[in-house]
Amino acid sequence: RVHGEYISKNIQLYSMRNGYELSPHAIANFTRRNMADFLRSRTPYQVNCVLGGVDKSSSRPAVYYLDYLGCLSQQPFAVQGYGSNFLYGLLDRHHRADITKEEALQLLNMCMKELKIRFAIS
Amino acid sequence: MSIDEYNGSAIVAMTGKDCVAIATDTRFGVQRTTITTDFERVHKMGPTLYVAMSGLVTDAYTVAARLKYRLNLYELRENRPVNPKVFVSMVSNLLYERRFGPYFSTPVVAGLDPTSGKPFIAGFDCIGDPTIGTDFVTDGTSGEQLMGMCEAFWRPDLNKDELFEAISQSLLNAQDRDSYAGWGAQVYIIEKDKVTKKILKARKD
Numbered sequence: 001r002v003h004g005e006y007i008s009k010n011i012q013l014y015s016m017r018n019g020y021e022l023s024p025h026a027i028a029n030f031t032r033r034n035m036a037d038f039l040r041s042r043t044p045y046q047v048n049c050v051l052g053g054v055d056k057s058s059s060r061p062a063v064y065y066l067d068y069l070g071c072l073s074q075q076p077f078a079v080q081g082y083g084s085n086f087l088y089g090l091l092d093r094h095h096r097a098d099i100t101k102e103e104a105l106q107l108l109n110m111c112m113k114e115l116k117i118r119f120a121i122s
Numbered sequence: 123m124s125i126d127e128y129n130g131s132a133i134v135a136m137t138g139k140d141c142v143a144i145a146t147d148t149r150f151g152v153q154r155t156t157i158t159t160d161f162e163r164v165h166k167m168g169p170t171l172y173v174a175m176s177g178l179v180t181d182a183y184t185v186a187a188r189l190k191y192r193l194n195l196y197e198l199r200e201n202r203p204v205n206p207k208v209f210v211s212m213v214s215n216l217l218y219e220r221r222f223g224p225y226f227s228t229p230v231v232a233g234l235d236p237t238s239g240k241p242f243i244a245g246f247d248c249i250g251d252p253t254i255g256t257d258f259v260t261d262g263t264s265g266e267q268l269m270g271m272c273e274a275f276w277r278p279d280l281n282k283d284e285l286f287e288a289i290s291q292s293l294l295n296a297q298d299r300d301s302y303a304g305w306g307a308q309v310y311i312i313e314k315d316k317v318t319k320k321i322l323k324a325r326k327d
Contacts, residue, residue, distance in 0.1 A: 036184050040223060065157055070180035071129065073150050073158050084155060 003045045007031050024053030028064040028072055036070035044068075048080040086118050087111050125226045128153060130302025131163060131176040131262035134293055135232040135255070136276060137241040138285035141313045144232035144243075145293045146174050147264075147324070148306035159305040159326070167193055168203050170312050171233035173213075176262040177248070181227035188216055189229070206233045206242040210252045217250030224248045230261050232312060239314045258292075264303045267296035282311050290322055298325055 010030070015021045022030070028051050038044050051064040065071075065078035077095050079087045094107050132147040150161035164174045165186045173189065175182035192212055196204055204212075213229055231244040244252050245259035253259065257276050260268035271292035280288060290309055297304040307322040 032180075032183065036180050039180065067152065067180075069128075069178065070183070071150070071152070071178075072183065073161060073179075075158050078157075088155070 003047045007034065021056060023055045023057075024051065024062045024064070025055070025074075027051065027053065028062075028066065028074070032066055032070050032072040035066065035068065039070055050078045050080055083111075083115055083119060086114055090114055123153065126177050127263050127302060128226075129177070129179045130300070132264035132268060132293060132297040132300060132303035132307075133163065133174045133176045133230045133261040134258060134268045134272060134289060134296075135174070135230050135243040135245075135260075136258040136272065136280075136285060136289045136292075137243055137256070138280040138282060140234075140239055140241065141282045141285060141311060142232045142234060142241040142243055143282075143285050143289045143309055143311045144172050144174055144230065145289050145307060145309040147262075147293070147297045147303040148308055149302070149304055150179065151302060154301075156305060162308070164308065164310055165190070167209065168197075168233065168236070170236065170314070170317070171204065171206060171209060171231070172310055172312060172317075174230045174232075174261075175227050176230070176265075177227035178225075179227075181225040185216065185225050185227050185229065189213060192216065203236045205237075206231060206235060206244070207254075209233075210244045210254065213244075213246060214250035214252050217246060217248065221249050228261055230259050232259075232310075234312060234314060260296075262303060264296045264300035267299045268292060271296045282313060286311055286320065290320075294322060294324055 011022055011027055035045055046068050048068050049066040051066055054061045062074055063078050065073045065075055077091045090111060130151055135144040146163040148159055148161050149156055150158045164172055167173050175186055193204060210231060226248060228246050228248050233242050235242060243255040243259045245261055246252050258272040275288040275292050293307050304324055305326055307324045309320045311318045
């Protein structure tokens with residue numbers, strides 16, 4: 001939570017200082033740099049992230065996988081945690097490059113259902 | 123589990139007649155799980171100078187970014203493209219700065235001398251010991267497999283098409299013997315006036 005707040009406040013500060021908002025690509029790289037810098041400090045972040053956003057100017061969506069070491073990868077879909085063992089297969093099967101918003105929401109619901117059945121979450 | 127095998131990679135660079143090639147696999151995985159299969163390991167440092175990073179991906183990004191930063195400053199000050207030998211010293215210095223807390227990523231450099239056009243390849247260990255190769259340089263979790271394959275396929279003075287075949291076959295067959303590398307391959311053929319990037323079809327496992 002602390003890391004999330006630190007990142008989001010710094011993003012806000014940037015847009016206040018510079019008068020424009022950062023793109024998802026820039027935010028992802030900023031967060032990655034932050035994680036990588038703290039990795040070898042006495043207080044590394046142990047946070048695995050999934051970042052998502054839409055670039056305001058180009059309207060292009062982007063999803064990023066960012067693990068606690070600072071490995072960043074832009075992907076069509078990303079999962080973190082134990083759920084990834086179940087969900088990557090499901091997403092590989094049903095996701096398409098031109099998936100619509102409704103289909104994507106349905107796919108997310110499918111993922112949640114899968115986790116409820118196969119993984120011990122309520 | 124070794125930190126060098128956390129992400130996995132296969133990287134090879136080969137010299138030819140007035141050309142060099144550098145090739146990598148495209149798997150980004152976290153131990154046994156494959157996260158993505160289109161991961162770019164090769165970074166362009168100059169019009170005829172490319173670097174591929176193996177090992178831990180976070181350090182690969184950090185080292186590539188720091189290297190580009192130093193290279194940009196060098197080229198601004200000197201007002202000319204960097205010589206690969208000088209670049210190797212730059213890499214070596216950057217890595218040795220972290221001698222007692224190293225980056226777990228090793229670069230492989232491939233390029234042509236900007237003035238003479240002579241092919242140049244180099245490999246390093248994670249603390250910056252440079253090995254300037256005369257024939258080929260390999261790295262990554264499939265490093266040993268690649269050494270064997272390259273030894274079999276490489277000959278002196280390969281032209282660019284023969285070089286492409288040699289490096290591609292070396293990479294594809296070596297990465298098939300390594301579970302942490304594979305899922306695709308990219309080859310960059312670097313010549314004096316152009317650079318060709320080819321994407322190979324590989325075994326998807």
